[in-house]
Amino acid sequence: MVVGFGTGGAAQNKGQPAPKPERATFRVLGLFSPDRETDLREAFKAVADVTLVGVNFADAEVTVEFVPAKAFPGAKPEQVAERLDQKLREASRNTFGAKPRRTVPRDKLKEVVIPAPVLDCKACCLAAYEAVAKIDGVEQATATFKDGGKVTALIDPTRTDRAKLEDALRGAGVPVPKM
Structure with missing residues (x-):
């Protein structure tokens, strides 16, 4: 599930600080070998308003940073993984995707x-x-x-x-x- 996801996206008024970016960790699909990490990093460069913070190949997970209202306008917290999946699939020509973190230990x-x-x-x-x-x-x-x-x-x-x-x-x- 999304970690530390909050509202963070109210419209900005002059004099108000910019919304603070949120960090979240997701399962990544398509990371089938360590050498694919380079391809994944390239794909994330094309994902608008989402920054790749880290890749954990051992657990097939990525940590990303984003401002919710900017990266996923109108999305509820439970919809973020689906929206990230859509953006990542588009950026990678369907070779990578994202899902919520696994729930089975x-x-x-x-x-x-x-x-x-x-x-x-x-x-x-x-x-x-x-x-x-x-x-x-x-x-x-x-x-x-x-x-x-x-x-x-x-x-x-x-x-x-x-x-x-x-x-x-x-x-x-x-x-x-x-x-």
């Missing part, structure tokens, strides 16, 4: 690593990432062609499992070796 998540030796470029990794990241219960995913190729996902085991991830990869044309 990390210690309740299970890491699943699936070998994917056919992954040999960024585009292949993006396709594999997108196949698993959209599954309900996948809280975070990465895909890499380094070290022989693999897809890694943090999942909520009460909502999904390895078999669903493997099926999604096969459906995206990524052969998955039998374990």
